[in-house]
Amino acid sequence: MSFAATALLLTRGITVRTHRGLIATFGSEFIRTGVIDPEFGRAFRIAEELREEVDYSISRILSAEEVLVVIDDAEQFLEVIKERYGDRSLPLSGKSRVLARRMQP
Secondary structure, rough: HHHHHHHHHOOOOOOOOOOOHHHHHHHHHHOOOOOHHHHHHHHHHHHHHHHHHHHHHOOOOOOOHHHHHHHHHHHHHHHHHHHHOOOOOOOHHHHHHHHHHHHHH
């Protein structure tokens, strides 16, 4: 979900430095404006919270049910993006084109 949200922000020439910034900026640009349904904003936030718990906790292990919910939410999120933008490369703004070129091997 993070990569898809980052790609959508790049279409507007927006870059972020942190996961928290990604969620906040994605929310303000795509969720609050009605471009993407709020349920995906919640799903994205929950997936990120779970990622942080697992990455930074010694004992946190996700249940199979939690993993399946996140996978299902992510698949639905990607389907919405494909429906809205097509299964193609998204148009990049000028700043994003420069960033994309820098990221290519």
